[in-house]
C-alpha cells in the first residue's frame with residue numbers, strides 16, 4: 001500500500017457503455033506494484049470545493065500502464081470526465097484479493113455492474129476461473145470479450161434478459177456449485193449480490209472473498225468514514241474498508 005501521489009498522463013479515455021468511462025494512464029510507480037483488488041484514490045479536479053478524492057478500483061496494470069473504469073455518477077466523477085491530460089492519483093491502496101493457485105484449482109469469480117471491473121486483473125492471475133458477470137441490461141454489458149480471452153468461460157447475465165442469461169449471475173453460480181467443484185469464490189458488486197454470494201458460499205463451505213464498497217474520505221485509514229462491521233475469532237469489531245479491505249473473507253463481514 002502506498003500513500004504516494006502521482007501525476008499520471010492520460011493515454012486513452014473512451015466511453016465503453018453509457019456513462020462508463022475506460023481510462024488508461026501512464027504510471028510505472030503504481031502499475032508496477034498494483035495488486036488485483038486494490039484501488040486508486042483519484043483527485044477529481046483542482047476545485048477547492050472538491051477536496052475529497054474518489055476511490056476507483058484498479059482494473060488492470062501492465063508495465064507502466066494503469067487502467068481503471070468508472071461510472072459517471074455525481075460531482076466528482078463528472079469532473080473526472082473532463083480531465084484529459086494528467087490525473088492526480090494516490091495508490092495503490094487497500095488489501096488485495098488473496099491468490100493461491102496451488103491451493104485453489106477451481107476458482108469462480110462473480111461480479112455485478114461496476115463491481116466487474118476490479119475482477120479483470122484478478123481473472124488474469126487466477127487458475128482459469130469460471131466468471132459470471134451480471135448487468136442490468138445489454139447496454140451495460142462491458143469487457144465480456146476481454147474476460148473471455150483470459151479464462152475458460154465467461155457467462156453474462158442481465159436482470160431484464162436483454163442479453164445472455166435472463167436473471168441474476170448468482171443463479172448461474174448456484175448451478176455451477178451443484179454440478180461441479182468450486183473451491184474458492186471471489187465477488188465484487190452491489191451489497192445484495194455480495195450478501196447472497198456470502199450465504200451461498202458459507203452454506204456450501206466454500207472460502208469466499210468479497211470486495212466491499214463504502215463511502216470514503218481519506219482512503220488511508222485515518223478518518224474512519226469507511227468503517228464496516230466485522231467478526232474475528234468470535235469478536236465483533238469495526239474495520240476500515242480502505243485499509244483492512246476493500247477485500248475481506250466473507251466470514252469476517254456482516255452484510
Ligand SMILES: Cc1cc2nc3c(=O)[nH]c(=O)nc-3n(C[C@H](O)[C@H](O)[C@H](O)COP(=O)(O)OP(=O)(O)OC[C@H]3O[C@@H](n4cnc5c(N)ncnc54)[C@H](O)[C@@H]3O)c2cc1C
Pocket residue numbers: 039052053054055056057058068069070071072073074075076077078114117118212213214215216246
Ligand atoms: C474501494 C472502492 C472501489 C470502487 N471502484 C469503483 C470502480 O472501479 N468504478 C466505479 O465506477 N466506481 C467505483 N467505486 C465507487 C465510486 O467511488 C463512486 O461512484 C464515486 O466516489 C462517486 O463519486 P461522485 O462524486 O461522482 O458522486 P457523489 O455521489 O457526488 O459523491 C459524493 C461523496 O460520496 C462518496 N461516494 C459516493 N458514492 C460512493 C460509493 N459508492 N463508494 C464510495 N464512496 C462513494 C464520494 O467519495 C464523495 O465523497 C468504488 C468505491 C470504492 C469504495
Ligand code: FES
Pocket residue numbers: 215216217218219220221222223224225226227240241242243
Ligand atoms: S476512508 Fe478514511 S479511514 Fe477509510
